[in-house]
Amino acid sequence: MGVMKDKEIIMFSGIVEEAATVVALEKDQGNLNITLTCSFTNELKIDQSVSHNGVCLTVVSIKDDAYTVTAIQETLDRSNLGHLEIGSKVNLERSMMMNGRLDGHIVQGHVDQTAVCTDVQEADGSWYYTFEYVFDYEKAKRGYFTVDKGSVTVNGVSLTVVEPTENSFKVAIIPYTHDFTNFHQIEVGSLVNLEFDIIGKYISRLALLDKLN
Numbered sequence: 001m002g003v004m005k006d007k008e009i010i011m012f013s014g015i016v017e018e019a020a021t022v023v024a025l026e027k028d029q030g031n032l033n034i035t036l037t038c039s040f041t042n043e044l045k046i047d048q049s050v051s052h053n054g055v056c057l058t059v060v061s062i063k064d065d066a067y068t069v070t071a072i073q074e075t076l077d078r079s080n081l082g083h084l085e086i087g088s089k090v091n092l093e094r095s096m097m098m099n100g101r102l103d104g105h106i107v108q109g110h111v112d113q114t115a116v117c118t119d120v121q122e123a124d125g126s127w128y129y130t131f132e133y134v135f136d137y138e139k140a141k142r143g144y145f146t147v148d149k150g151s152v153t154v155n156g157v158s159l160t161v162v163e164p165t166e167n168s169f170k171v172a173i174i175p176y177t178h179d180f181t182n183f184h185q186i187e188v189g190s191l192v193n194l195e196f197d198i199i200g201k202y203i204s205r206l207a208l209l210d211k212l213n
Helices: 073-078 175-178 196-210
Strands: 018-027 031-037 049-052 056-063 066-071 090-096 113-123 124-131 153-154 157-160 168-173 191-196
Touching: 018 066, 018 153, 124 175, 153 168, 157 168, 191 196
Parallel strands: none
Antiparallel strands: 018 031, 018 090, 031 066, 049 056, 049 090, 056 066, 113 124, 113 191, 124 168, 153 157, 153 191
16 A cells, blocks of 8 residues: 555555654656655655655655655645645654554555645644535545544544534544644645545445446
8 A cells, every 4th residue: 555666565554753844845847846854864765655744755865854755746736735835844654664553544645635624623622623625426436535433634644533524524633633743733724635544445445346246
């Protein structure tokens, strides 16, 4: 799942390690080179896969305390990476090691679409964020939707769905997640990346195939 390299399967869990800072942006024809700094830059390697706001990108260069990844045009069209600015915070997660606990849920690092934050409510020390996305019935039949108490990835963060509608849902954010990820920068009107639950997609696909048979 995620990116496959030489028979290696890349996946994530939606547990953000750090919110990195964008220090440089460079357009290269239809691509965007994004340079960031984080506390574990010295642990990264060229060709390593890292989730950025839920998008699996490959490290292409490392210099001092900064590293660079490249987002192609399709990624920019489907995600919020094209809206990054110098100083923007980006949620990072290195690929999951298969010898530990899965603390979030299975995340591929393939953003399905974006959503817009339509409401932020403080709730006695925590926050409820509401997100709205474009509903497509044909995609919904293939699992591109949310269910109550189901999983969804928002900017690479594994979260539990609350009060889903046809084209919106809420998530509850605790203080740690609010402060440690880029959720503290999300406000009404902010664009975020969504990845719907891969298990739901498989179940929807099987149900659709069963109907066809």
